[in-house]
Amino acid sequence: MTAETYRQTFRREEIGPRYSGPAHLGLTVGACCAAIAVCVLQLHAVTPLQWLTVPAIFVYANLAEYFGHRGPMHHPRPGLRLIFHRHTEQHHRFFTARDMAFDSSRDYKAVLFPPVMLLFFFGGFGAPIGVLLGLTTAPNVGWLFAATATAYFLNYELLHYCYHTRPDSRLARLPGMAVLRRLHTAHHDPALMTHYNFNITYPIGDWLFGTLWRARRTAQPSTEQRG
Numbered sequence: 001m002t003a004e005t006y007r008q009t010f011r012r013e014e015i016g017p018r019y020s021g022p023a024h025l026g027l028t029v030g031a032c033c034a035a036i037a038v039c040v041l042q043l044h045a046v047t048p049l050q051w052l053t054v055p056a057i058f059v060y061a062n063l064a065e066y067f068g069h070r071g072p073m074h075h076p077r078p079g080l081r082l083i084f085h086r087h088t089e090q091h092h093r094f095f096t097a098r099d100m101a102f103d104s105s106r107d108y109k110a111v112l113f114p115p116v117m118l119l120f121f122f123g124g125f126g127a128p129i130g131v132l133l134g135l136t137t138a139p140n141v142g143w144l145f146a147a148t149a150t151a152y153f154l155n156y157e158l159l160h161y162c163y164h165t166r167p168d169s170r171l172a173r174l175p176g177m178a179v180l181r182r183l184h185t186a187h188h189d190p191a192l193m194t195h196y197n198f199n200i201t202y203p204i205g206d207w208l209f210g211t212l213w214r215a216r217r218t219a220q221p222s223t224e225q226r227g
Helices: 003-014 021-041 053-070 081-094 105-110 115-136 139-163 177-187 204-208
Strands: none
Touching: 003 081, 003 105, 021 105, 021 115, 021 139, 053 139, 053 204, 081 105, 115 139, 139 177
16 A cells, blocks of 8 residues: 555544644643642742752653564554554654655644643643652652643643644744654655664753664665655
8 A cells, every 4th residue: 555545544534524733732731731830839949959849850751662662562562552553653654764754734633743642741741750759759759740741741742743844834844843853754764663763852861872873874764755
């Protein structure tokens, strides 16, 4: 099945008639911003040591992104098969290294996490760890963890969204975006996707674990023709 044929099948079978890409994006941004605001409003007299929670959680989130992408998103694991299906079997077939851009806002469905994943990240992951940190260290640390983790998730979603806009769009021309887009485009090459460029945001994990692939240092990746 060609990339274009798969796109048509995905749109027919996975995107309902009432789906709205802008509403999906707006819900993600709105829910994350609201959660961050709630967390920030709970902070009181944060000490310099407590502020270190922010960079620590940033690095932690980057490595969690790396291992989650390198692991269950590209290799089926018991209980996590849905993640593999959503990412490898759908997202990577919808967007190839030669076909990275949306055709319309309805294609946002193939990039953004489903809204139910917000409940998973916030309720099943963020909240329990934040509560634990707040109880075992200080309330400020728990709130800073929750705010930083949510901001990182939003950053992930927005960067990933930008990578799949058209190359001549304003978002694609933002400072630094060209470099990150090239790294992610290389990851969408079938020959590279299970080996390189697992960080979707900033390639810290890829740099640390030797999986950073740069086009200028190796041969051009193979690409799948569309249509």
